[in-house]
Amino acid sequence: MRLHRFFSRTLIMVLVASLMLTLVGCVDNGPHTGEERVLKMDFSGNMGFPAMYTTASNGPGYVVMHYMFDTLVWKDDQGEVNLLAESYSLSDDSLVYTFKLRDGVKFHDGTPFTAEDVKFTFDYTKEHPYQWTSTSMVKEVRVVDDLTVEIELENPYVPFITDVAGNLPILPKHIFENVEDPTTYTEEDALIGTGPFKLESYDPDAAVYVFVKNPDYYYGEVQVDKLILASYSNPKEALLAGEIHAASLSYPEAVSLKDHEKMTFIEGQSIQIGRLFFNFADPALAVKEIRQAISYAIDREAIVERALDGSAIPGTAGFVHPDSPWYNPDIRVYNYDVDKAKELMASVGAVDTDGDGIAEYQGQKLSYELLVGDKHTKVSEMIVSYLQDIGIECVVKVAEDSTVKSNISEGKFEIAFNRHGTFGGDPKYMACLATNTAGAIKVSIPGGKRWQNIEFDELFYASLQEPNKEARQALLDRCQEIVAEELPTLAIYFPVNAAVYNHTVFDGFYFTPDGIGSGIPFIYNKLCLISGRWQGK
Amino acid sequence: MRRNSVLRLILRYILYLLVAILVSFALPRLIPGNPLFLLAGDHGIDVPSNLLKQFEAYYAPDLPIVEQFFLYLRNLAKFDLGYSFYYKTPVITRILGAFKWTMLLSVPALLISTMLAIGLGVRMGLAPKGRGASLLPPLLAIQAVPTVLIAALGQILLGYKLRVFPASGAYTPGMTPHSPGYALDVLAHLLLPLIILIIAEIPSTAIFAYNSTLRIKQEQYVTFAKYLGIDHRDVRREFIIKNILPEMLGKLSIQAIMCVAGSLFVEAVFSYPGLGTLLKQATSYRDYPLMQGILLMSCLYGIGINFIFEFILHRYTRFR
């Protein structure tokens, strides 16, 4: 009997406890908010606390932060616009940028924004490197008066405006001067910026970000009262059900909504690249003709259609995106042609002599390990089969994405396939092919023995310091010709992004030219929410 | 004598605890490759020096391994599980935040599934002419199916196709605990994963209860009660259920662990913001400190639950 009571009591207690757990937060005492203009957008996962140094180190992480922080210059659908800067000028020696700042700008806490904040941000990021922009080329920042600031560079750096001024969020000096370690600073005032939104709440467990508009925004009236970013396991369904109003979808999903009466489909410029890396320590891969043969043997159009559902542009050989204004259309073209590939292989003596289907070069079998990230297995499957056709055997070695990246940068690969971003805007990304790779993003630089070409190096460095646009174009044209002929790397495809939004709620989203910030292919540019129109009731 | 055995019980669990901590200490140090590279991220230009410092302060890779272990123990004593690479917040806050949602899902699932399963198992055991055995194959069939598969199919059918329940998340984004209708909203989002977890947990408990009932049924007092013509409902309550309860208690401790494990997989399917979703994110971002923390917490949870139940059983045998 005692036992019985013991058990029933325990059971009841546990039951009550669990009920109380269920009922936590059931108190209905919030004020009713009335006719708010609430815009909900799908977001790919949890980006962490959205302050400048703590947000996730990927594109969405930057986007969630950019609603609260402004840069000196920015981009809208037409291209560059001045944001915190009213105007800027460059000295004749291309070394000193002078920014006139906008008057009357206030941080969210009411403190006025001044030249001191700009100087502070540049100095602070030297001490605490910011993952999206390096300020290492800056020699000194001088405050001329409250609204004028001069930035002097060590050497001329043409991409300074797009890459640094257009990318570096300006921090409030009065808050961050007291912050020793911004990477762990997650107090509320870490989110005080000058941007069009303030964070109302962030649920770190459910990954929900709720922003409210900054009513005093200097650049224009914000067209929504509340902005909610949350992740859904099936954004397309959520969009159709009206749970969200905008989403970045996979290409085929987005296309399937093209004719929907409430939805608008938009396709973005492609600013990423999926490409093959070769290890030049291998004698056969170091031969130009063999790389050209590989290029002829791979049907890039079929890869785009089958492995990527058509959501990409087939790769071209010059390592500059075909949509870029810097693109040279006269470079060598490699159309899918197995016979030509075999001819090229034979011309350098890479033929199958023992009849096992694998060619030999200087007595060595052309058998390689193809290193590929676990998200790109479909592409790798196709590449293996194409290379098989010309007598090159590849064994796919799948690894998790960051392992692939680290192996490539450490030179631990034979042939590798990887996809990376920041392939739009200024072609300074070609630095990854030059001997001195300064300025190129880390993931684009392979380790080990690399391709080297003195002519390319000279032309490319000259292009970085050439302020005259036409002269620079000529230099870059020649760079592309060399790359297309030599094929130090092989572009397989340039992915295209697509998004869909419900125009009956909010209209006016766009893909930012060359991406948000340093090339993030999203439609969530904050300036959309100022220039766009609220359509809901 | 009695005190001695309690002491031994406690000592044994302290040993379990130490081994679990040792395992979670050793795991990230056995990772091939350099986890530091991961800090660089997609656009990595420089590893943020502060994060690097934190990493070094926490893992102290330069110290001798024994000192590293003591440092780890010291940190644990302060509930410091390190910083998450991805979230850049203390691992412990992320885990505790997710844990409350996991509890919200798994505790009701455990209670409801256990009650339903005991009811079902006892009925099966008492069914005349062993007819209850015919229910065994379907139960075993459900038990054999991976929980993720049940969850994924449930989500497709009830969430996307029929749209009976919200198909993902724990509440409608934009709602706060102060919004009107928040509790109902949370409940609506809870139902589908809860039902699936209950379905997944019922079979093993039911089969256990069925076997226990068969055994007890043969005891003389049950047979005797039947001869006396005592109402079969009373027999069930007074003689069967009460007598299988101690055995069920042992089963419950296993079930309490299985329920949290099952909940991890159900959550991952439904993007329910508990430990399962956190684990899924940690694995896909290769956030080693976070993964290490989750592993350690699930070990501690398992050991804790076992200790509690074993302690209760220990006390209970003294009553007898």
Place this chain on the structure above:
Amino acid sequence: MNELRARIVKLPLYKKVCLAILALYLVIAIFAPAIMPYAASDFSHRRLAPPGRAHLLGTNELGHDIFSLLINGFRITISLALVAGFATTTLGTALAFISVYFGGLIDDTLHFIANLFLMVPELVVIMFVAVFAAPTLSNTVIAIVLFSWVRVYKIVRAKLLDCLKKDRVIYTLSLKGNFLDVARVLAPDVLPIWGSFFVIQCNRAVMYETTLSFFGIGDPLAKTWGKLIKSAMDYSNLYYDNVFLWYLLPPVLVVLGFVICLALLVTQEE
């Protein structure tokens, strides 16, 4: 042979059905290359074709014949199940023998580890190990084997401790028989549980592999059933035009058939 047939005849109907289905699975796995209309690596077909005469289950977005992939999956998944099942059961039994034969500290240690393992859900531990290791099929098998022997160990050990009281065992022991002698004497008692554990562990291996695949862990090019399910679920327009009927459902049904039949085969009748 006759004895085996007699035992099969005595089985209840549903077990006979299970046995027949499993035999069919095995036959398909063995003769997979002959059954597959196309090579598993052949993606030259029209993509996303609905089921038809040329492609029984249509084609996927890359242009693979889904039916061929499914049949190929029999081979890979069933070999995975057999290897993992055999290795787990053997490891568990071997450790139980060692535990019982040597006793003392070795027994205490092994039993301690086993108890600890039981407190932590094994699938969670397997997931951790599989994530840390390089994504290959053999690593998946190793992770499964290393962390699921505990149940086998516990039960075989209990059974062995029972058997030790039997005359012939005591006799062998008293003659100072070595480890192998004792193992040989004990084998007839342990073999039946070894058999049913083998079946159960095969079942678990497939369950675990499916779950790991769902989390995107393991070699994505080793096209197990779990990987086929995962790739179908990753296909973005799965639920339109009933594509899921021939893309997702077949591998799901095949997995369900396999694990359920295995589970029912070893049910104890009371």
